[in-house]
Amino acid sequence: MNNDVLSAVINVDVKGPTISRHLYGHFAEHLGRCIYGGFYVGEDSDIPNAGGIRLDVVEALRALNIPNLRWPGGCFADEYHWMDGIGPKDRRPAMVNTHWGNVEENNHFGTHEFMALCELLGAEPYINGNVGSGTVKEMSDWVEYLTRDGDSPMVRLRKANGRDEPWRVRFWGIGNEAWGCGGNMTAQHYADEARRYATFCRDHGGNRLHRIAAGANSDDYAWTETLMKTLGHLGCARRPGGFFQALSLHYYTIPGTWDDKGDATVFGTDDYYRTMVQAARTDELLTGHSNVMDCYDPTKTVGLVMDEWGTWWNVEPGTDPGFLHQQNTLRDALVASLHFDIFHRHAARLVMANIAQTVNVLQAMILTDPDSGALVLTPTYHVFEMNKGHQDAASLRVDLLSDVPAREVGTDTLATVSLSASRKDDRMLISLSNLDAADAADVELDLRGGRVEEVTSRILTAGSLQTCNTPETPAAVAPRPHDQVKSTGTVLRVHLPAHSFVTVEGRLA
Incomplete structure (x- = not known):
C-alpha cells in the first residue's frame, strides 16, 4: 500500500458549476412500509401526526434540507390511477399493488396527502405519471387538477375536495422504467409515446413543467441516444429544450446478482470492496450518458436525472420479500458519500438525483420499528446531513x-x-x-x-x-x-x- x-x-x-440542491433528492414509493407505517400512520395513530403524516419523520427530513420528493413510484407509478386517491377516504376504491407484495392498496394516501407532506417537509413535489397503464388524458387532467387556477372541470373537482388554490408542481416524470416494469417498450416506441404525453402536459398559469423522460437502465447508452434523437434536440416554440427538460437514469449498487444480491449486514472485506467498485461505476455511467447527450445538446439544455440510486441487498430475514426492507450499515454510508463526490463532479449536466428510498425501503434515511414505533436514523442519513452545505453551492x-x-x-x-x-x-x-x-x-x-x-x-x-x-x-x-x-x-x-x-x-x- x-x-x-x-x-x-x-x-x-474559481467557481465551477452549481451543485443543485436537487442532487440531494428523495424517493417515496407505495412499496412495503415506505408510505404506510413510514410517512403515513393515519389520523388515529398514537404517534404524533398531522393529517396522518408522521411528524418525527418530517422533522428528521427537514434537518436534511430535503429539496424534493419523488412519488408515487417507481414501478407503482405505472399502475397508479390518481383519481382513485382523491375525495373522502371511505369512498376511495382499493387496488392491488401487483409489483410490490401483491397487497391491497386502500388509496388513503393520495394526491392531497402527498402535497400536504411536501408542504410539511418544505420540499418540491416530483410526480411520476402513469404511461404504462394510463392515458394521455389521465396525466393531462392530473397536471390541470394540481396546477391550474381560475375555472375548469379539474379546478372545480380540486376545490370540491378542499383545495381552492393550485399547487406549484414543476417536476413531472413521464412514465418510469419504460424498458421494464413501465411497459417493456422499445426505446423508439417509448420516445414516440413520451412525446405525445408531453404535448398534453401543459403549463397552466405561472406553473412551468420540468418534464423528465423515463431514461436508461445502467449502461444502455442506445436508449439515451434514441431519446435525444427523438426528444432532446427538437426545438419547441414554447419551451427551450424541446418536449423534455431532462432524461432519467437508474443504477443500483449490487455486488452480487439479482437473484442473490448479498446480505446487508453479514459480509466480508471482499464483499465490501466489490460493493465500492460497483458504486464507483456511477462515474463511468454518468460520463457515458453525458457524452451521448453532448452530441445532441452541447449547451446542456437538457438535464440528466439519476432518480433511482443506492444499494440493493437481500431483504431482512422474516420480512416480506416484496417489501424490500434492508438494514443500513457504515458500508451504505460510504456508498452514499462516494456517490455525492461523483455527483458534484457532474454538476454541469446532472440536475437531480433521488436515493431509493426514504423510509423503510432499500437504502433508507429512516427506519421505523413496526412494533414500538421507534424511529432510527441510518448511517446514510448522516451523510446527507453532513453534506447539506453543498446544496446550491458552487x-x-x-x-x-x-x-x-x-x-x-x-x-x-x-x-x-x-x-x-x-x-x-x-x-x-x-x-x-x-x-x-x-x-x-x-x-x-x-x-x-x-x-x-x-x-x-x-x-x-x-x-x-x-x-x-x-x-x-x-x-x-x-x-x-x-x-x-x-x-x-x-x-x-x-x-x-x-x-x-x-x-x-x-x-x-
Whole structure:
C-alpha cells in the first residue's frame, strides 16, 4: 500500500458549476412500509401526526434540507390511477399493488396527502405519471387538477375536495422504467409515446413543467441516444429544450446478482470492496450518458436525472420479500458519500438525483420499528446531513498532485480516497471519504486564491463496516467532532481513519 500523503490543490476563487440542491433528492414509493407505517400512520395513530403524516419523520427530513420528493413510484407509478386517491377516504376504491407484495392498496394516501407532506417537509413535489397503464388524458387532467387556477372541470373537482388554490408542481416524470416494469417498450416506441404525453402536459398559469423522460437502465447508452434523437434536440416554440427538460437514469449498487444480491449486514472485506467498485461505476455511467447527450445538446439544455440510486441487498430475514426492507450499515454510508463526490463532479449536466428510498425501503434515511414505533436514523442519513452545505453551492475543482491510494479488486482498481469541495458565499465545505477497510490515509490540500479560517470538522465511522443503528443502539454510527485536521490558513492536512467519511468546513477570508 502507498502510505504517502495525498496532495491536492483547490482553487477556492474559481467557481465551477452549481451543485443543485436537487442532487440531494428523495424517493417515496407505495412499496412495503415506505408510505404506510413510514410517512403515513393515519389520523388515529398514537404517534404524533398531522393529517396522518408522521411528524418525527418530517422533522428528521427537514434537518436534511430535503429539496424534493419523488412519488408515487417507481414501478407503482405505472399502475397508479390518481383519481382513485382523491375525495373522502371511505369512498376511495382499493387496488392491488401487483409489483410490490401483491397487497391491497386502500388509496388513503393520495394526491392531497402527498402535497400536504411536501408542504410539511418544505420540499418540491416530483410526480411520476402513469404511461404504462394510463392515458394521455389521465396525466393531462392530473397536471390541470394540481396546477391550474381560475375555472375548469379539474379546478372545480380540486376545490370540491378542499383545495381552492393550485399547487406549484414543476417536476413531472413521464412514465418510469419504460424498458421494464413501465411497459417493456422499445426505446423508439417509448420516445414516440413520451412525446405525445408531453404535448398534453401543459403549463397552466405561472406553473412551468420540468418534464423528465423515463431514461436508461445502467449502461444502455442506445436508449439515451434514441431519446435525444427523438426528444432532446427538437426545438419547441414554447419551451427551450424541446418536449423534455431532462432524461432519467437508474443504477443500483449490487455486488452480487439479482437473484442473490448479498446480505446487508453479514459480509466480508471482499464483499465490501466489490460493493465500492460497483458504486464507483456511477462515474463511468454518468460520463457515458453525458457524452451521448453532448452530441445532441452541447449547451446542456437538457438535464440528466439519476432518480433511482443506492444499494440493493437481500431483504431482512422474516420480512416480506416484496417489501424490500434492508438494514443500513457504515458500508451504505460510504456508498452514499462516494456517490455525492461523483455527483458534484457532474454538476454541469446532472440536475437531480433521488436515493431509493426514504423510509423503510432499500437504502433508507429512516427506519421505523413496526412494533414500538421507534424511529432510527441510518448511517446514510448522516451523510446527507453532513453534506447539506453543498446544496446550491458552487463546485470547486480538485486537482490531484499525487497518486490516489488504491486497491486491486479482481480486475478492477478502486481508488480508496475520494473528495469534493464547494463554496457558498464565504463558506467552504470539503467532503473526504477513505474507502480503505484497513488503512488510514492523510490528505494535504493546498488552498489557492484564498485563506480559510474557523475550521471545523466532523467524522462518520465505526468500529466495523458492518455496524448499523437500531432502536437499542440508535447512535452506533453517528457524526462526531474530528480533531485530526491541521490548518495554516492556506493548507489543510486531514487525517482519515480507515473506512471513514469526514467533512471539513471553514470561512473563507
